[in-house]
Amino acid sequence: MHLSKNNFEELDARYRSNLFNSIVGIKQASLVGTINSNNLTNLAIFSSTVHLGSNPALIALFTRPKTLPPKQTLNNIISEGSFTINHVNKDILSRSHCTAFKFTASESEFTECGLREKFIDNFRAPFVKESHASIGVDYVRHFDIKENGVIMVIGALSHIIVNQDNIQKNGEVDMMSLDSIGVAGNNTYYELQKKKTLDYITSDQKSVLNEIINSEISNLDS
Helix, strand or coil: CCCCHHHHCCCCHHHHHHHHHHCCCCEECEEEEEECCCCCEEEEEECCEEEEEECCEEEEEEECCCCCCCCHHHHHHHHHCEEEEEECEHHHHHHHHHCCCCCCCCCCHHHHCCCCEECCCCCCCCEECCCCEEEEEEEEEEEECCCCCCEEEEEEEEEEEECHHHECCCCCECCCCCCEEEEECCCEEEECCCCCCCCCCCCCCHHHHHHHHHHHHHHHHC
16 A cells, blocks of 8 residues: 555545554553642543653653643643653553543543552652553643644653663663553554664674674575
8 A cells, every 4th residue: 555645635534543643653652640730630641752862851742732621631731840651551551541531620530540649759740550660750841833733742850660670781661571551543552572672883883783784684584
């Protein structure tokens, strides 16, 4: 199949959304936890959290265009100044997916979907107790992407909660040992299986680079 932009409008709207969303690949499924000024918690599933840099440590969250009334996640982040990002794992996958249901503004997805809040000192937003890896983020700013109205929220990383055993020697988090779940499209979830960890290749290791490339090509030809 080969589709060009001239064909895109001919596709069924839901089919088109799923196709465009999934073709970019598997992303981490995450639960974003927030709280409002009345101490009512909110939880929403996202696949659009992105690492922006390590020094300073910044995280981006993309959310759909503003609506009336405003989306609770975005409104809570801006008004209360913090949010959490919690990995979805296989034990909470179905409950996590259910947070996408349109609950009323007076209902908490934590309660309605059978997930537990976890609070830490000096941080406003709730973590998900059942998650195996969570981060706390301080709100920095947000802006509209003029081309489609999507909102980009920029936050500063302030807390990491993960078992030391789930971190590799090089500092990378081992998603497989966490039972973390990936998502492609809007409704299809994947278990993550680690293939290998490759060393960073420095500029003076051209021979190592060539060896790796030639080895992989030879394995394909054999």
